[in-house]
Amino acid sequence: MEKSDSLPRDAQSILELAGRSMFDLFANASEGMLLVDRQARVVWVNDLYKRFLPALGFDRVEDFVGQPVSSVVQNTQMHHVLETGKPILIDLLTNRAGTFVVSRIPLRDNLGDVIGALGIVLFDHAETSLQPLVGKFALLQRDLDDVRRELASQRINERNSQRLGLRQSRYTFASFVGASPAAVEVKRQARRAAQTASPVLLLGETGTGKELLAHAIHASSARASGPFISLNIAAVPDTLLEAEFFGVAPGAYTGADRKGRDGKFLLAHGGTLFLDEIGDMPPALQAKLLRALQEGEIEPLGSNKLLPFDARVIAATSRDLGRLMREGSFREDLFYRLNVLPIRVPPLRERREDIPALVEVLGEDMALRGGAQPPELSDEALALLSAQAWRGNIRELRNVLEQATMRSDSHRILPTHLEAVLREAGITQLAPVLAPHLLDLPAPLALPVIRPLAEQVAALEREAIAAAMLTARGNKVAAAKMLGISRAKLYERLFVSV
DSSP: OOOOTTSOHHHHHHHHHHHHHHHHHHHHHSSEEEEEETTSBEEEEOTTGGGGHHHHTOSOHHHHTTSBHHHHSTTOOHHHHHHHOOOEEEEEEEETTEEEEEEEEEEEOTTSOEEEEEEEEEESSHHHHTHHHHHHHHHHHHHHHHHHHHHHHHHHHHHHHHHHTOOOOOOOGGGSOOOSHHHHHHHHHHHHHHTSOSOEEEEOOTTSSHHHHHHHHHHTSTTTTSOEEEEEGGGSOHHHHHHHHHEEOTTSSTTOOTTOEEOHHHHTTTSEEEEETGGGOOHHHHHHHHHHHHHTEEOOBTOOOOEEOOOEEEEEESSOHHHHHHHTSSOHHHHHHHTTEEEEOOOGGGOGGGHHHHHHHHHHHHHHHHTSOOOEEOHHHHHHHHTBOOTTHHHHHHHHHHHHHHHOSSSEEOHHHHHHHHHHHTOOBOOOOOOGGGSSSOGGGGOOOOOOHHHHHHHHHHHHHHHHHHHTTTOHHHHHHHHTSOHHHHHHHHHHHO
16 A cells, blocks of 8 residues: 555554455455556466466466456456556456456555556356346447447448349347337347248337337348348339339330339348338238249249249338238238248337437437437426327437437536427326226226236336336435335346336
């Protein structure tokens, strides 16, 4: 410990004693300690730390001590502490030996110069002792790895597509924002779908991110270097759909291009064809689409030649295909051809804990597009957004944010800015969950959808916290009092929910 000439001798003695006491405390209470010198070489480890050596690849302490710390402890930041002279008091370290909560403290001589650093393992087996924190860290790390890998792939694909004049996907799995159980599950299913060549059917309400997931599946698939071609069936008149799908032969009809025109199937050759709003496809065209998918070949309008194609099909719809099949407006055989890998994309009201992260990402995107500062929402405003039903899901959330930003005189958004927009849009708050015996319905209709008990309890807890925060207008002390829990417990629950 550094001495100070301005202190009396007794005070210096106390400081020296405190330094020795703190060292002894860490040595006995921690899970291991490691010391490096000014050149970042390992010069000492205590007995507790020695148990990590076999996992790090060392059988003898003598082979470990004396080595540069960065070559024997993967992902260490000890060299950073030596360079800056600043401690890293709490950090997560993951390497061959496991995941640990660690501290790193610089050591100085009497002149104040850094002469080494002390590494302290506060917790080992952090996966069990700090499960919520480590779980979130692991998800973020996986998304970061996805981004790095997919960006590298995207740079190659962009160069190839520019050379060949092809269209590429714009999103990756990291673009699907959310760490809620529902968001994590849909990304897990989509990642698995990306590893196959089978058709994928994305089911979900409008504005939930189905097209984004289609892009991400393509970008992570073996076809990522090929084109990504999309067609919104609901946006194309019925009379033009067949030409859009299959193309037009040269001179097929009056006014047709003399060179002909390729349809979406041929444009997607070697890549992915995304058919959005497949539930709106006219019945007359469904049979031709089914045949194309079964045979792997299409016949352009005005031609009698069959042209082979190789495209992976991803379809999406916000409509109830089961009801459409019962009504006879959607072919059952086409449904089974498309419904090989169905993925249900959850509505926003089922993953409300993702709203703060979505608001941040949407705000950044709005700022980039508009050249302004991103909106900053108060805790009360976030709580208000989290309590809404969101019929239009993420698309509707973005619209409300844009309107509130335009109405505010500053970049800070308060509940008053949102209330008028929500009221004018007719967006209602989520109703509280009632027990079946309280519903004024016949007994058969009052039966709820059964989910795992832990899931139901967690959902009720999130709703209760959101309601309390909204009622208390973001005052956490008042919200904790309403809920009958301590403020510390409320902070803990808020951290787990975010």
